Amino acid sequence: MTPKEAIRLAINGRTDIGQVRDENEDHIGWYNHPSLPMGFVVIADGMGGYTGGSKASQIAVKCVTEHLETLPTSTFQACTPDQQLLVIHSKILDALNAANAGILDAKVSAPQLANMGSTIVLALVWQDKVTIAHLGDSRAYLWNKDGLCQLTSDHSLVQEMIDSGSLTVTQARSSRVRNHITRALGVTEFIEPNINTYALIQNSLLMLCSDGLTEYLDHGELEFVLSTHRPALECCYRFISEANEMGGKDNISVGIIEYTLENKVSVSQANISVPAPSSAPVEDVTVRKESRA
Incomplete structure (x- = not known):
């Protein structure tokens, strides 16, 4: 296990309205613990038209942020690594269910917002591991010296068509659906x-984004910016600038966690491995839990 003092986290994020939309329906939140190797980024991309999308994504980010900031209690820190991982997964599920319930409640009290909803993606780093959760087509990526790996697979019709072999990745970028x-x-x-959950075994960048970025930049273009642009946290601004220059048809949100091992230490994986960099999404396990009223 990597000593806590050997890990340094730096976090940044930005959201932009783009060049076409009248309102920014994206929301972003992030947190970096002042003394522990713990931090997270969460991005929500709202849907449901004017006002509704913005309201839904705001509720989502607020609920998730409030839940995850309270994670590193003294009881949590006293747990074994395996127990901590179970707590992290449970905390994330609670946060997402609270966000889901919050949006549903808001729709009941304001019928004009009946069509609102939100995608969400989050990355939470604790010690030498990162836990990724998502719903929808907002994405998470990992970049290190071995290359760029997409850690999420879109919950979308075109992704299902790609997976079935009826559509190529290139065709998906211009598909009407x-x-x-x-x-x-x-x-x-x-x-x-x-x-x-994945082990972080070397210096890495975790990048989260809404589809306003991946609408324009493909895997290779994302990798080029992350591997060449420094300071690393300023990649947020570079990505948004490039997407806007290419049309900016949608809102654009980008968050980055810079994970640095400051000492040359051996890091054990504890039976969790980082997927090999690839342009294809990694396989992941679906978790189901009932929403709370």
């Missing part, structure tokens, strides 16, 4: 987020 998502917050009483 590319914005049709199959999972989101605030749509159904029950949610099915994907949650996975």
Whole structure:
């Protein structure tokens, strides 16, 4: 296990309205613990038209942030690593279910917002591991010296078509149904987020984004910026600038966690491995839990 003092986290994020939309329906939140190797980024991309999308994503980020900031209690810190991992997964599920319930409640009290909902993606770093959770087509990536790896697989119609072999990745970028998502917050009483944990065994960048970025930049272009642009946290601004220059048809949000091992130490994986860099999404395990009223 890597000593706590050997890990340094730096976090930054930005959201932008883009060049076409009248309102920014994205929200972003992040947190970096002042003394522990713990931090997170969460991005929500709202849907449901004017006002509704913004409201849904705001509720989502607020609920998740409030839940996750309270994670590193003294009881949590006294747990074994395996127990801590179970607590992290449970905390994330509670946060997502609270966000889902919050959006559903808001729709009941304001019928004009009946069609609102939100995608969500989050990355939570604790010690030498990162836990990723998502619903929808907002994404998480890992970049290190071995290359760029997409850690999430979109919950969308075009991703299902890609997986079935009926559509190529290139064709998906111009498909008329590319914005049709199959999972989101605030749509159904029950949610099915994907949650996975990976070991961080070397200096890495974790990048989260809404589809306003991946609409324009493909895997290779994302990797080029992350591998060449420094300071690393300023990649947020570079990505948004490039997406806007290429049209900025949607809101654009980007968050980055810079994970640095400051000492030359051996890091054990504890039976959790980082997936090999690839342009294809990694396989992950679906977790189902009932929403709380």
